[in-house]
Amino acid sequence: MDPVLKVTDLSKSFSRAGKKDFFAVDHVSFALMSGEILGIVGESGSGKSTIAKLITRLIDATGGKIEIEGQDITGLKGREMIPVYGKVQMVFQTPKGSFDPRRTLGDGICESLRNQGVPKAEREAKARALLEQCGLPGEFLERYPHQVSGGQCQRAAIARALMCDPKILILDEATSSLDVTVQKQIMELLQELQQKKELAYLFICHNLALVQQFCDRVIVLWDGKIVEQGLPDDVILRPKSEYAKRLVEAVF
Amino acid sequence: MNRPVTVRVQKVKKNRIRTRLFFFLFLAVILVLVSFFADQIVPYDPYAQDLGLSRQPPSPAHFMGTDQYGRDVFSRVVVGAKASVFSTLVLVCVTSVFGTVTGTLCGYFGREIDSVVMRISDVCLAFPGLVFALAIAALLGGGMSNAVIALAVISWPKYARVARGQTLALKNSDFVAAAKLAGDNSAQMILRHILPNILGPILVTAMLDIGTMMMELAGLSFLGLGAQPPVAEWGNMMSGGRSMLQTYPWLVLSPGVAIFLTVVTFNLLGDTVRDYMDPKNSGS
Ligand SMILES: Nc1ncnc2c1ncn2[C@@H]1O[C@H](COP(=O)(O)OP(=O)(O)OP(=O)(O)O)[C@@H](O)[C@H]1O
Ligand SMILES: [Mg+2]
Numbered sequence: 001m002d003p004v005l006k007v008t009d010l011s012k013s014f015s016r017a018g019k020k021d022f023f024a025v026d027h028v029s030f031a032l033m034s035g036e037i038l039g040i041v042g043e044s045g046s047g048k049s050t051i052a053k054l055i056t057r058l059i060d061a062t063g064g065k066i067e068i069e070g071q072d073i074t075g076l077k078g079r080e081m082i083p084v085y086g087k088v089q090m091v092f093q094t095p096k097g098s099f100d101p102r103r104t105l106g107d108g109i110c111e112s113l114r115n116q117g118v119p120k121a122e123r124e125a126k127a128r129a130l131l132e133q134c135g136l137p138g139e140f141l142e143r144y145p146h147q148v149s150g151g152q153c154q155r156a157a158i159a160r161a162l163m164c165d166p167k168i169l170i171l172d173e174a175t176s177s178l179d180v181t182v183q184k185q186i187m188e189l190l191q192e193l194q195q196k197k198e199l200a201y202l203f204i205c206h207n208l209a210l211v212q213q214f215c216d217r218v219i220v221l222w223d224g225k226i227v228e229q230g231l232p233d234d235v236i237l238r239p240k241s242e243y244a245k246r247l248v249e250a251v252f
Numbered sequence: 253m254n255r256p257v258t259v260r261v262q263k264v265k266k267n268r269i270r271t272r273l274f275f276f277l278f279l280a281v282i283l284v285l286v287s288f289f290a291d292q293i294v295p296y297d298p299y300a301q302d303l304g305l306s307r308q309p310p311s312p313a314h315f316m317g318t319d320q321y322g323r324d325v326f327s328r329v330v331v332g333a334k335a336s337v338f339s340t341l342v343l344v345c346v347t348s349v350f351g352t353v354t355g356t357l358c359g360y361f362g363r364e365i366d367s368v369v370m371r372i373s374d375v376c377l378a379f380p381g382l383v384f385a386l387a388i389a390a391l392l393g394g395g396m397s398n399a400v401i402a403l404a405v406i407s408w409p410k411y412a413r414v415a416r417g418q419t420l421a422l423k424n425s426d427f428v429a430a431a432k433l434a435g436d437n438s439a440q441m442i443l444r445h446i447l448p449n450i451l452g453p454i455l456v457t458a459m460l461d462i463g464t465m466m467m468e469l470a471g472l473s474f475l476g477l478g479a480q481p482p483v484a485e486w487g488n489m490m491s492g493g494r495s496m497l498q499t500y501p502w503l504v505l506s507p508g509v510a511i512f513l514t515v516v517t518f519n520l521l522g523d524t525v526r527d528y529m530d531p532k533n534s535g536s
Contacts, residue, residue, distance in 0.1 A: 053429075056429075056433060058429045058432065058433075078437070078438070079437060081432075082435045082437070085432075085433050085434070085435050086435070088433075089433060090430075090433055092426045092429070092430060093426075094426055097425060097426040097427060098426040098427050098429070098430045099427055099430070100427045100431070100444075100445050100448075100449070101427075101449070102448045102449055103444075103445075103448075108427075108430065108434075111431060111434040111435075111436070112433075112434035112435055115434060115435040115436060115440070116435070157430075160430070160434075164434075164435075
């Protein structure tokens, strides 16, 4: 089976005044198969969000290659990325910050379909349905970001990411701000959607238990490098690398 | 105010701000209307001289007295609003729109245009306003329109800077990234997400600038670089009457009070607009 997302030798360095360049992501390679849930774990600052931003081309890579369904998107500019965003969507780490403070959640959720020219009534009906699936009543479409809680905002963000029926969904700590019950609800929703629509998830997470429960495969990131990858049970219960051992010990 | 406030408290606060906004907006609109219809509402011809009536103290007929040529001071103050308020509004509108557009584009697209435009704005900012106005007056001659041009040249960079800084900050925000993922092109991004979010600070800057610009224009006219006599303008009316401040104080006080009230009105309007635009106060 061909991977929907393939990342080869992806690197991102930031220049620091007077010091050697700092590699936030250092020659990372992995593939995401259609319908797969791939977990990325790692401590704070290990480069998880940077990988997500590189794949969505919100920042430019220093080196390496990103392919989506066989198309090389590493060098695409501005407008050329618009069709790609129909396939890849992302849920941001900060739910509130990812909605325009001057626009309603509904505006934000419907924006992708609006740009595709879908009529207003149709896209609002879809937004309402998705929002309800994510556990929020439809009236939240009229709310502003500052009028909802972090968890509610997170659910709206998930609904927004699902609006344009993407193939790949990047979830950057998408469930971190939710309580355990809602977390479970959302994870079940994501699993259900995944089975229905053959979605592939890049599931960035701190919670090893969640990773063990839901992911098909997991990558352990440390200092921008992949230090271990494999089945969640293997990585979490029988870690090989020193860092993965420490990470597991710190949690359990 | 990180404490959660109830919707009711928010609503009461918002209503109070709205009442204040309407009050100052009402005053500002009156001022603007006076400046538009000055010629229709004056009781006397502001330029008709009558030396027999020279330097009359305030009386029921001449509510602010008359000046040394016997012209009705009240009529001149009203007509002066045309020069002061109207010129200031034109000046602030043009500079704020121009500055905002250039600043936003610079901040959003960056690269070469950004460096070039920002260096130009540095040059414009480096001129002391008065010196620059002197140079323009020397070059193009005195007069209200040249004073406006001089002030426009030195005041647009302020807006460009505010707009550019805000745009740069917004460009790194997650909601702009999310809009990019929703397939927004540059125009949609700027019109839907950038401009509405920077409009608040720009509007407040502009509102507070109205007062400053009015003072500067009056100052230039006072020095003889703006409106030229016999044109009635608050600055040059004060200049004309200043030697008689002790003996005929109404000549200076009338236009002075007019400037004061107008500047205070627009400054308070600016403050209120700032409160009103604050998303934290715009609940439900
Ligand atoms: N624009 C930038 N300039 C310089 N350094 C950066 C920049 N963005 C990120 N970094 C650095 O890159 C590293 C990785 O950051 P990243 O946001 O990817 O971490 P993360 O794994 O998502 O952490 P967290 O779990 O806290 O979200 C950090 O050390 C961070 O300081
Ligand atoms: Mg992160």
